[in-house]
Each structure stands twice: as structure tokens, then as C-alpha cells.
Amino acid sequence: MTKAENPSEPFKRAVAVAVRSIAGEPELEVNFSAEPPSLKGLKAKLPLPSRNLPPGEVAVVRGAGDAYALRRAYHQDKLHDQYRPQSAEGAAMFEAAEQARVEAIGALAMKGVAKNLAAGLEQRCNARGLAKARVRADVPIAEALGLMVREKLTGEAPPESARNAVSLWREWIESRAGKDLDKLGPALRDQKAFARLTRTILKDLNFGDDSDLDSESDDSGDEAENSENQNKDAEEDADAQGETSEADLKDAEGEDAEDADAEMRAEPSDELGDAAEPDDAMKPWRPEPAFAHQDEWGYKIYTERFDETIEAE
Secondary structure (H helix, E strand, O other), X not given: OOOOOOOHHHHHHHHHHHHHHHHOOOOOEEEEEOOOOEEEOOEEEEEOOOOOXXXXXHHHHHHHHHHHHHHHHHOOHHHHHHHOOOOHHHHHHHHHHHHHHHHHHHHHHOHHHHHHHHHHHHHHHHHOOHHHOOOHHHOOHHHHHHHHHHHHHHOOOOOHHHHHHHHHHHHHHHHHHHHHHOOOHHHOOOHHHHHHHHHHHHHXXXXXXXOOOOOOOHHHHHHHHOHHHXXXXXXXXXXXXXXXXXXXXXXXXXXXXXXXXXXXXXXXHHHHHHHHOOOOOOOOOOOOOOOXXXXXXXXXXXXXXXXXXXXXX
């Protein structure tokens, strides 16, 4: 890092490398902006970190990047749209469960990713005021269901800030859909099977649509059946890139990055290194719609003049 370089630059380069590696997309464009986070095609917009890189902010940026990367690697939009309920509330619950699924895949395989996602989730739960919930009406059912799906998939309890909020809904949800929630684990890597189970759960909770899921077109069925193979291909790409990610990270930062904060440099390498060696000891992790509440990150748009894009090399 040169004397004139913003201390956050090596960190942003490291995050960009990590996001591309986990996503299995070398051409993914990573942009850091004061605008709300988003993922559109091969363009990911992450929160703009402060110059002094506060630890909490670092976790939020990394968590956002990891969530988008996992979404890109293990999620098919067309299949998702095919099974998504028509009602707004049903769609929100369906989205919460699917985001929990893709994040669980990464969290179970990579320790660093699990920590990043957990930190980001804790921050979002705090931002949404879930700790202040006193009655069910204070907690959107989609929030509670997403956290319970995460718990089923990863074995991780909801974050401290959301435990009371989930408890307000837990008995009601489990009494109606508990048996079907228990079936989600084996479908973790099969988006089609997971989507169908989620629709069954929504029906258990009286949020199902009248649409007949069995009356799918042949083309849609063929595409859905390829979901698992494509997910496996994406995972293999991410694993292959994980083996060289540490070297790529060093190249991106250069010798000048040696003066950067040790944690800032070590964490991305850790999460990518773990990608090649799944941790069997990891327990399940938790769901969250991919930034469905983008305005709650606490970032305000004043100008786009200073937005920075980290392009693939």
C-alpha cells in the first residue's frame, strides 16, 4: 500500500477476489457504493467501507459479498421464478427460505464465510429492531421462517438479537409445518426439491397458492432437473479457484499491502482457503432474503461521484 493510497483499497481488492472465487465468476464486476447493496447479472454492488475500516463495517461488507457470491453460484433465477408464490407475503417467505439455503451451503463448507454471514445477519437483525419485538405482529413471518430454516439447515440458533422474535412464531410454525421443515436438510443442494418442499411448508401455514405445481411444462421440468448438476459445477469451479485464491489475493494487493491491517489481509485468505476443504464439524446456518430490506443497511445516497468499481483482471 502506497502512502497516498486509501487504507481501505487493499481490503476492497481482497473482497473482490473472494467474491469472484466463491461465485465461480472471474468476470464478476464488484462495485463499492453508498447505494443499497444489489446483485444484477455479473454486477455486484457492495457497501462502501469507511477509510478506517471499523471491524463491524468490515464484517458487513464481507457478509454482503459472500451472500451475493453464494447466490450467484448456487441459485437459478428461472427455477426460482417458476416456484415463487404469487402473493406478496408468500413470495417473501419463499425468498427467505431460498436465501437461507444458498447461504447454508457456503457456511457449512467454509468457516470464514460462516463467520462473515453470521456477522452480517446479526447486524441486519439489529437494524430491523427484532430485539424489541414483543408480539407476533412486530415480526414479519418471513423473517421468522427464514431464521428457522437456517437453523434447520445449519444447526445454528438465531442470533441473540432475533431469538425472542423467532420464539414468538416458533410454536405456531412448528405445530403446522414442523414435519416438513425437518425434510429440508436432504434437499439442501437440490433447488427444485427444496422449492417444492418450501411450497408445501407455505401450504401448511396457509400461505399456499392455488396453482398446481405438478402441471409444469416439459421445458420447465427439464430445466429444473438440471439444477443439481449446475450447482455441482458451480461448487467445483469455486473449489478449484479456492486452491489458488491466496496467491491471487497476494498479487492483487501487491507488496505495498504488507502495511495493511493483519486481520484485513488474513480473513479473506481464510475464507477462501476453507472453500477447498469443507469443515465437517460445521453446523447449520441461517437464512435471509438476499438484501430484501436493502434500505436497512444504514447507507444513504448523497452522490455516486466517488463510487469505485473493482473489475476482473
